[in-house]
Amino acid sequence: MDRLTRRGFMAAGAGGLLLATGCGDKFLTYHGPEVTSILAFKGDRTLALLHNDEVLTSYNVELGFNPVGHKQHEGDGRTPEGQYWINRRNPDSRYHLSVGISYPNQRDSLRARMGGRRPGGDIFIHGTPRAMEGKDDWTAGCIAVSNREMEEIYSMVRTGTPIHIYA
Numbered sequence: 001m002d003r004l005t006r007r008g009f010m011a012a013g014a015g016g017l018l019l020a021t022g023c024g025d026k027f028l029t030y031h032g033p034e035v036t037s038i039l040a041f042k043g044d045r046t047l048a049l050l051h052n053d054e055v056l057t058s059y060n061v062e063l064g065f066n067p068v069g070h071k072q073h074e075g076d077g078r079t080p081e082g083q084y085w086i087n088r089r090n091p092d093s094r095y096h097l098s099v100g101i102s103y104p105n106q107r108d109s110l111r112a113r114m115g116g117r118r119p120g121g122d123i124f125i126h127g128t129p130r131a132m133e134g135k136d137d138w139t140a141g142c143i144a145v146s147n148r149e150m151e152e153i154y155s156m157v158r159t160g161t162p163i164h165i166y167a
Contacts, residue, residue: 026097026147028155032056035156038086038125038163040143042067042079047125047143049156056156059149062128064141069167071103071141073112074120079141079165080108086161089154096127096147097154101163125153125163 033051040047040061048058066077080103088100104112104119112119125143127150132138143165145153 026151026154027091028151030152030155032156035158035161038157038161040079040163040165042081042165042167047145047153049153057152059145059153062132062135062139062144063137064139065137067137071108071120071123073115073117075140076120077141079139079143080104080123081165081167082108084163084165086157086159086163089159090124091154093124093126095124095129095142095144095150097150098124098126098142099154099157099159100124101143101165125157126150 033054033056035049035056036052037050038047039050042063045061045063046058047061049056063079064071064077067079069078070082071078071080080101082105084102084105086099087102090098090100101123103123104121109119120141123141125145126139127147128144132144133146138144
C-alpha cells in the first residue's frame with residue numbers, strides 16, 4: 001500500500017495519515033501515533049519505527065561499507081551499535097533528508113581515543129542518491145533508505161527519539 005500522500009490524494013499508513021503539502025513536496029505531515037523508539041537490526045538490514053511495543057512501519061536499509069561490528073573510529077565504514085538518540089534533523093541534506101544519530105557517545109569517544117583515533121561522527125538515517133540506488137552497504141557508517149521512505153521517516157521521527165542499533 002502506498003504510504004505517501006501527494007497533492008490531494010490520501011492514503012493510510014504507519015497507523016496514521018501522511019499528507020504532502022504539494023506536488024513533488026518532500027515534506028510530509030504525519031498524523032498518527034508518536035514514534036517512541038527506533039530499532040535497527042544490522043544483520044537483517046531492517047529499521048522499525050515503534051509506538052511503545054507496536055511496530056508502526058519498517059524499512060529495508062543499507063549500512064556502512066564495512067558493516068560487521070560496532071563502529072570503532074572515523075573512516076572504518078561501520079555503522080555504530082548501541083543506544084543513541086535522534087539529535088538533529090537536516091531538511092537540506094545532500095542525501096535528500098536526514099535525521100542525526102547521537103554517535104559518538106562518551107564510551108565511543110574513549111574507545112577511539114585509546115586507540116589513537118578519532119571516533120568520527122555525522123552518523124545519520126538518510127535518503128539515497130540516484131548513483132547509489134541498488135548498491136549494497138555503501139555509506140560511510142550511516143543508515144540509508146530510499147528517498148521516499150526517508151520522507152516518511154522524517155515526518156514521523158522527532159528529535160529526542162531513542163534509537164537502538166543491534167548487530
